[in-house]
Amino acid sequence: MSESGSRDNHARQTDRGASISVAMQDYLKAIYRLQQGDGRATTLNLANELGLSGPSATNMIKRLAEISLVEHNRYHGVRLSSSGEKIALEVIRHHRLLELYLAEAMGFEWDQVHEEAERLEHHVSTEFEARMDELLGHPKFDPHGDPIPSRLGDVPSTTWVWLSELPVGSRAVLRRVSDRDSQQLRYLAEIGLVPGVVLEVSQSAPEGDGDARNLLIAGHRHAIPMELATSMQVEPLV
Ligand SMILES: [Zn+2]
Structure with missing residues (x-):
């Protein structure tokens, strides 16, 4: 070349x-x-x-x-x-496709892909991008639930709400978490709080910390700090 x-x-x-x-x-x-x-x-x-x-x-x-x-x-x-905006969306598309490719095709953990994608996103060609997209079956979301813009710059729309705003007693599917903090991502994976999992917001314990969201995930109780809950999006189940 x-x-x-x-x-x-x-x-x-x-x-x-x-x-x-x-x-x-x-x-x-x-x-x-x-x-x-x-x-x-x-x-x-x-x-x-x-x-x-x-x-x-x-x-x-x-x-x-x-x-x-x-x-x-x-x-x-x-x-x-x-x-x-066109350029921003193209770089974001690279980033999110790369994250998914690294996780699905190369076996990287979901707390490792962001750093790698931050570097690679600037250097992949249009052809490379197209092949990742094809190989992954034209995905709409990356491993953290972030929407992947299409080649034309359309961003998949969602009607998700913040976990912090979900009322006590509601059930929801976790859809999106922040990709920024790898330590936090490891913690979330440990307690099974990953996109696709069904959760229920339960009552605070009597001595409960008002600054936490109490969740029931697969029969186990977890107190999630409110600050963390404001960075996660869920799809309420009716
Ligand atoms: Zn990322």
Whole structure:
């Protein structure tokens, strides 16, 4: 393969030919994530999200605005343009397909795949992506229950609710957990709290900790810290 051919797989380009570095891709992804959360990305929460300083985030946002991948104004913060969103969704698609591929085809544990996918997501070609997708049977969700955007950028929609908001006495299927904390993922796997499992929210014990969600999973009782419950989504059973 020619040198320029192999380079194609690494540096993405905008429609106007500006190249998009790995750092830029990570920013676009982080902006997408923040927009999904409370609908707003600011320089400050972007810097926090990426563990970087305010000034470096300011500089990067300026560069991204220059090549029309984001729009930035003082009042509304940073928003992805449609071409910025397209790139963010492509990288996210790579990430989630890679996580599933690593878990299903290569036997990685679900607490190991995020780190690997963070690195690889920037370097797989369109062909590689298509083959993973084919091999996995065109999956809609990754091992943590995160929806996998389609090649056209459509994100599977869900009607899931936060575990923290599920009323006492309800039953639900666990659908989605955060992929960020590998120690937490190992703990969840240990107690069988993985996507697809049926759980029931039970009454707190009399001396119970008000800051925990009491769950019944396959006949066993577990107290899940409220903070953890706010990062998990379930599908209520009626
Ligand atoms: Zn991940």
